[in-house]
Ligand SMILES: Nc1ncnc2c1ncn2[C@@H]1O[C@H](COP(=O)(O)OP(=O)(O)OP(=O)(O)O)[C@@H](O)[C@H]1O
């Protein structure tokens with residue numbers, strides 16, 4: 447019997463909307479997903495751990511990874527590089543396990559070119575004011591960086607139509623439940639298609 451490949455889920459959206467918060471809660475409740483840890487050149491925030499939150503790289507190391515074709519996608523976001531390790535994603539999907547990416551919009555659009563069969567979810571803020579409150583209240587960025595991230599957010603929201611699903615992050619648990627429903631329905635959809643495909647093959651062979 448042919449082993450089904452895993453499904454690639456991409457959670458994306460503007461900085462501060464709550465992607466990391468929603469993803470962490472989702473992973474407490476959903477144990478069958480594999481999280482792809484990204485590479486970045488940004489400085490480690492207090493409490494972040496290398497190999498858990500990110501793989502932290504120098505600019506030179508990151509540019510070498512790009513040259514070597516080791517990134518599935520990458521983006522320069524507010525003066526730093528961020529990217530997804532290609533081997534980890536491809537090998538995990540090949541093993542039949544689902545992979546979950548939490549990345550910004552430019553990167554998500556690159557993934558869409560290479561993996562159009564991926565499931566693209568856009569996390570949307572209840573309002574732009576609330577988005578600003580969230581970035582500011584997190585307290586991890588200077589005022590200048592908050593403004594840069596908000597400027598970027600407006601461009602990112604314009605790309606929302608390229609996604610398969612839009613989930614409003616009003617309350618964390620609501621958003622997590624909606625993402626879980628999307629994951630279940632994508633599995634059901636693929637099972638149904640596989641059954642139909644099997645039936646067509648059986649009919650043709652009989
Ligand atoms: N539904 C929510 N209601 C209120 N606050 C929230 C909600 N979701 C997230 N937050 C808060 O908003 C802030 C930003 O969340 P988080 O860091 O998860 O965003 P992000 O989209 O991952 O940001 P970035 O893209 O910059 O990494 C955090 O302080 C978090 O606690």
Ligand SMILES: Nc1nc2c(ncn2[C@@H]2O[C@H](COP(=O)(O)O)[C@@H](O)[C@H]2O)c(=O)[nH]1
Nearest residue numbers: 461484485520521528529530548549550553
């Ligand atoms: N294109 C990619 N974007 C990524 C990746 N990993 C994280 N991100 C996104 O970058 C911004 C900033 O993150 P922060 O940790 O500095 O707040 C945010 O939107 C992340 O989702 C990646 O591999 N590729």
